[in-house]
Amino acid sequence: MIFIVKVTTNKEERAVDMISDRVMKKNLEVFSVSRPHGLRGYILLEAEDRESAEESIFNLPYIKGLVGQTITYDEIKNMIEPSVQDITIKEGDIVEMIGQSFKGEKAKILRVDKQKEEVVVSLLGALVQFPVTVKIDNVKVIRREEGEEDE
Secondary structure (H helix, E strand, O other): OEEEEEEOOOOHHHHHHHHHHHHHHHOOOEEEEEOOOOOOOEEEEEEOOHHHHHHHHOOOOOEEEEEEEEEOHHHHHHHHOOOOOOOOOOOOOEEEEOOHHHOOOEEEEEEEEOOOOEEEEEEOOOOOOOEEEEEHHHEEEEEOOOOOOOO
16 A cells, blocks of 8 residues: 655655654564655655554654555556656757756757756857756757757
């Protein structure tokens, strides 16, 4: 059974550590405790039954309690399994920065890391060329190396 545990935001890692320690000390029927990337204020706990889950979190700091019913693996599969999306950005593409502190700047793609969903770019307007790593969703392709436009 998979349970959602409500925790204090930005204390997810600490909560996972405390639950893991308690499970080891008390030899509880808890199989996994995880903090999915991008899920703030919640952690996932897989246990044999609700009683084991409640005992593993009882009276620990930063933990607010179990949320509602159990969930299935299919409901959380996209949060746990890494997904390599069909990324159309290629090396050599000219992009416009649409996020972070470089907003509006133009850059050339030097490297694409599909697993981490990051790109390494070189800013075109900079006096000194240096690589900058940004998330893929912070760039928008404006010109392909071959000259074709991306809408």
